[in-house]
Amino acid sequence: MTELPLPVKAAKVNARNVQVYYGQNHAIKDVNIDIPSESVTAFIGPSGCGKSTFLRCLNRMNDTIVGCRVEGRIEIDGEDIYDRRVDPVQLRAKVGMVFQKPNPFPKSIYDNVAYGPKIHGLTRTKAELDEVVEQSLHKAALWNEVKDRLAAPGTGLSGGQQQRLCIARAIATSPEVLLMDEPCSALDPIATAQVEELISELRNQYTVIIVTHSMQQAARVSQRTAMFHMGIVVEEGPTDKMFTNPDDRRTQDYITGRFG
Amino acid sequence: MPVAHTVSAYDDELRWLVRRLSEMGGIGEGMVADSVQALVNADMALAQRVISEDLLLDVAEREIYDRAVLIIAKRQPMAQDLREIIGSIRIASDLERVGDLGKNIAKRVIAVHTMAQPKKLVRGLEHLAELALTQLKEVLDAFATRSPELATSIRERDEEIDAIYTSLFRELLTYMMEDPRNITACTHLLFCAKNIERIGDHATNIAETVYYVATGDQMSSDRPKDDDTANVIATSPGD
Ligand SMILES: Nc1ncnc2c1ncn2[C@@H]1O[C@H](COP(=O)(O)OP(=O)(O)OP(=O)(O)O)[C@@H](O)[C@H]1O
Ligand SMILES: [Mg+2]
Numbered sequence: 001m002t003e004l005p006l007p008v009k010a011a012k013v014n015a016r017n018v019q020v021y022y023g024q025n026h027a028i029k030d031v032n033i034d035i036p037s038e039s040v041t042a043f044i045g046p047s048g049c050g051k052s053t054f055l056r057c058l059n060r061m062n063d064t065i066v067g068c069r070v071e072g073r074i075e076i077d078g079e080d081i082y083d084r085r086v087d088p089v090q091l092r093a094k095v096g097m098v099f100q101k102p103n104p105f106p107k108s109i110y111d112n113v114a115y116g117p118k119i120h121g122l123t124r125t126k127a128e129l130d131e132v133v134e135q136s137l138h139k140a141a142l143w144n145e146v147k148d149r150l151a152a153p154g155t156g157l158s159g160g161q162q163q164r165l166c167i168a169r170a171i172a173t174s175p176e177v178l179l180m181d182e183p184c185s186a187l188d189p190i191a192t193a194q195v196e197e198l199i200s201e202l203r204n205q206y207t208v209i210i211v212t213h214s215m216q217q218a219a220r221v222s223q224r225t226a227m228f229h230m231g232i233v234v235e236e237g238p239t240d241k242m243f244t245n246p247d248d249r250r251t252q253d254y255i256t257g258r259f260g
Numbered sequence: 261m262p263v264a265h266t267v268s269a270y271d272d273e274l275r276w277l278v279r280r281l282s283e284m285g286g287i288g289e290g291m292v293a294d295s296v297q298a299l300v301n302a303d304m305a306l307a308q309r310v311i312s313e314d315l316l317l318d319v320a321e322r323e324i325y326d327r328a329v330l331i332i333a334k335r336q337p338m339a340q341d342l343r344e345i346i347g348s349i350r351i352a353s354d355l356e357r358v359g360d361l362g363k364n365i366a367k368r369v370i371a372v373h374t375m376a377q378p379k380k381l382v383r384g385l386e387h388l389a390e391l392a393l394t395q396l397k398e399v400l401d402a403f404a405t406r407s408p409e410l411a412t413s414i415r416e417r418d419e420e421i422d423a424i425y426t427s428l429f430r431e432l433l434t435y436m437m438e439d440p441r442n443i444t445a446c447t448h449l450l451f452c453a454k455n456i457e458r459i460g461d462h463a464t465n466i467a468e469t470v471y472y473v474a475t476g477d478q479m480s481s482d483r484p485k486d487d488d489t490a491n492v493i494a495t496s497p498g499d
Contacts, residue, residue: 216336243338245476255338257270258263 012037012177012207013058018072020053020062027053029231031072035224040199040208042218042239045228046259051211052100054228055179058209059095060088076177093120096175098183100211102162104154104169109146112154112165113137116173132172139201140168141194159186167195171202178202180210184217196221215255219243227251273331274341277324277348278404284320284355285400287313289393291362292459296389298366299452300382302373310366317359324352340476347473351403354462354469358396361455361462368448381435381449384428388456391421395463402467406474411467415479421460426488428453433492 013035020028028050035041043051053062060081062068074081081091093116104112113133116122123129133150137143142164146157154165163186170178180199184192199221202208212218218225219239226236227248235248246252253259265271291310298307328345331337337345395414402410432446432453471479 215338219338244342246339252339253263256341257265257267257335257338259266 010037011035012076013209014073014075014078015054015057016073016075018054018057018070018074020050020057020071021069022053022065023067027231028057031231031233033226033233033236035207035209037207038203038205039224040203040210040222042222042225043209043211043228044213044215044218044225044254046254047213049228050231051228052181055097055181055209055211058177058179059092059097060086061092061097063088093173094175095177095179096170096173097179098163098167098170098181100181100185102159102166102186104157104162104165106153106155108151109137109154109157109165110150113168113172116169120173122173133168136168136172137165139171139198140164141191141198142168160188160191163187164191164195167198171198175206177207177209180208182211182213184212184214192217215243227254229254267335270331270335273327273335274344277327277331277345280320280324280327281348281351281355282400282404284317284324284352285396285403287316287320288355288358288362289396289400291317291359292365292389292393292396292456295362295365295369296386296452296456298369299372300386302369304369307366307369311363314359314363317356321352321356324348340473343473343476347469350469351466354465358459358462361459365452365455368452372445372448372452374445381428381431384424384431385449385453385456388421388424388428388453391417391424392456392460392463395421395460399463399466399470402470403473406470408471408474411471411474412479414467415464418460418464421457422488425453425457426492429489430492 011034013033015031015033015035018028018031019026031054043055045051056062056065057070057074058076058081062070070082076095080086081095096116105115107115110133113136114129117129117132123132134143134147137146142161145161146152146165154162157165163183167180167183170180184195187195196217199208199210203223210218210221222239224237225239225242227234227242227246227250229250235242235246235251237247242251243255246255291313294306295310297303298310328349331345332342335341395417398410399414401407402414429450432450435442436446468479471477
């Protein structure tokens with residue numbers, strides 16, 4: 001049996017003995033992890049190791065995948081998010097997500113961002129909503145590029161712009177937990193820096209979990225890092241240690257570019 | 261080095277650093293040994309050769325710096341690799357200093373030979389140099405094998421060098437007091453001894469770097485003391 005990690009002080013998310021199956025495929029194997037609040041946690045690991053799958057467990061996005069089964073216990077603020085009484089839609093307002101592939105709604109740029117605040121009734125007036133939209137687009141480093149065409153369809157933006165639009169959409173509801181699955185994979189270095197700046201700003205209030213294939217990005221933005229490999233968390237700890245002197249051979253090989 | 265990198269050119273670059281460093285180590289060792297031989301045998305030609313060899317170490321150190329910076333920029337190394345590269349930069353500068361100290365001994369050969377040296381002093385100096393050279397050789401082995409155990413034992417042995425240096429210091433002081441005509445040569449010998457003691461210190465620095473590269477941790481800080489000569493007072497031979 002694997003040893004349980006010590007409870008981290010002020011853990012926002014606690015995952016215990018989490019298993020995920022896609023039909024016969026056992027994609028997440030007995031994952032235990034505590035994610036502290038007001039900090040950035042990075043998930044790293046080779047492609048197909050289960051990072052996105054585990055991330056999707058945290059806002060019950062896997063519920064929407066046919067044949068996907070989640071076991072174990074996941075708590076946010078001490079509450080079991082898989083409890084029957086939890087409304088997944090409400091949960092996703094609290095636990096926002098930026099997906100690996102940009103997926104703007106087939107709506108205007110404005111409506112993409114305004115959608116969340118509207119359905120959750122977070123604003124009272126049009127002016128307030130305008131303000132939230134503008135702020136969110138600013139934070140996502142997209143405002144200057146779209147301010148003159150807010151009515152244009154979000155799907156008409158470039159790949160990198162769509163990704164930033166999805167970031168703006170995710171932060172518009174001020175989620176307590178923000179899950180970001182490779183948010184910078186389609187961004188140029190300037191937009192990447194802006195998103196990283198946003199992440200470090202968000203960390204003052206929120207819990208951010210970021211999946212990234214850039215070791216430098218993980219090292220730059222996160223305080224804790226978890227290394228996934230073949231569905232298990234092989235090592236988890238302070239980012240500084242993970243990138244200078246990791247304990248696990250697989251972490252060492254992965255971050256130094258030695259994985260075959 | 262453990263498993264090969266997926267990008268093989270990266271391994272080539274790291275291997276280049278290691279190779280260049282061991283070349284530097286070889287040159288440094290040779291310079292120290294030759295400078296002491298030149299001193300003992302009053303061999304001006306050998307001293308001259310040592311002086312000219314110093315350039316090789318300066319060039320090598322700069323090359324290692326340049327390559328290391330390039331690797332960092334290109335590969336963005338992590339963990340062991342990063343420690344390896346930073347370690348190479350540090351070791352290169354220690355070895356460059358070793359070369360400087362050897363050169364400095366060689367430069368003093370002429371001045372020292374204005375006087376006939378007592379056998380005992382020369383033997384003391386040779387012994388000191390042997391110890392420092394052993395430290396240097398072994399620390400280069402420790403680097404080649406990334407052995408934290410060897411690195412630890414090397415640092416511990418530095419005390420021995422310091423003790424011999426302190427006793428040599430006392431002896432030189434005594435000679436100077438016996439006959440003021442000895443002062444010039446003895447002062448140069450004193451600097452030579454100090455240089456050799458410093459070479460031992462650089463071997464210790466390298467040992468600490470090797471330990472860090474190999475383990476990711478710093479060696480514990482309770483490092484053996486420095487030389488004791490700060491407390492040595494001249495007492496006239498009659499006392
Ligand atoms: N919707 C799905 N249906 C069936 N199997 C899936 C699904 N999504 C993921 N898997 C499987 O689960 C495993 C983990 O995939 P996951 O997408 O979580 O990996 P990842 O770590 O995010 O990889 P990447 O870095 O490439 O995004 C893989 O074997 C994958 O084939
Ligand atoms: Mg993924």
